Amino acid sequence: MLEIQGLIQVLKAEGYRVTQPRKRVLEALALAQRPVSPYDIQKMLLQEGSYLNHVTIYRILDLFCLLNLAHRVSLVGGFVKCTLGAKEGCHRFMVCRQCGVLREFADKALCEEENEIAQDLGFHTERHFSEFSGLCSNCQV
Amino acid sequence: MLEIQGLIQVLKAEGYRVTQPRKRVLEALALAQRPVSPYDIQKMLLQEGSYLNHVTIYRILDLFCLLNLAHRVSLVGGFVKCTLGAKEGCHRFMVCRQCGVLREFADKALCEEENEIAQDLGFHTERHFSEFSGLCSNCQV
């Protein structure tokens, strides 16, 4: 699995252990194309016959967010797997208000423009996070 | 009170009643310069001797968010009073990771650039929401 390889890289690089629960939570995030809650993940995994305590799932998601392997998307609620390189400090999402489809993207130019805007107000930007709500190509007309 | 006048305008315009609880929640939001939870608001109001049921506060915040009188800011957690015109579809925040200071802003050019980016991916944008994390002018050494 390609997903898992990336996980292993990041965890090892940061000195964390590559555990079964962590692999399973990542798989669940990858499988779910939309934001899911910790309890959603627990249910998903139960379907496949594997049980994880909810506390464990919370802790794993905390770690994933710390490592930018996942994000909590506020517009919709719930967590999503980060589909872009970790540690970028730029995490952006388009969410379709109709069907709920979510797509992550990044944009360097946007970051720079935002940095300038912030600078003008005396603010030094470190992390960029944005969410667009609208309609995906399928849901238009 | 200037705040309250705006509230009255918006509520009446949309056919909602101007109630004591709604006025009190807005005052609390205005008073708190940082994001506050529904229960935070309840505590704040208790200090001043007025009790509101938490269910009421939730419903009022739901309404305020619907009318863009308030926002839920995910980076920090909790609600803030919208300091800009409602109904813009563009709500952006800078949050200082050090002191928690939060400042709302809007930027038309940013919206247009974002619209284009989304367009290129087949997505039609309706609402722009973004959060920067960094350091405010005070907290930069």
Next chain:
DNA sequence: GGCTTAATGCAACATTGTTGCATTAACGGA
């Protein structure tokens, strides 16, 4: 395979959020 210790499981708890229905008060009209 055994040791060390990070990670997980578990229990108990705390906080946050929701629903249905009775009661209250906003507000337009008499």
Next chain:
DNA sequence: TCCGTTAATGCAACAATGTTGCATTAAGCC
């Protein structure tokens, strides 16, 4: 200014979500 209508609030009971401390397990290293 009072009254009737009905939106909004309060209340109770519940559901979902999130947290902490400690016992147990298993990942990684030799």
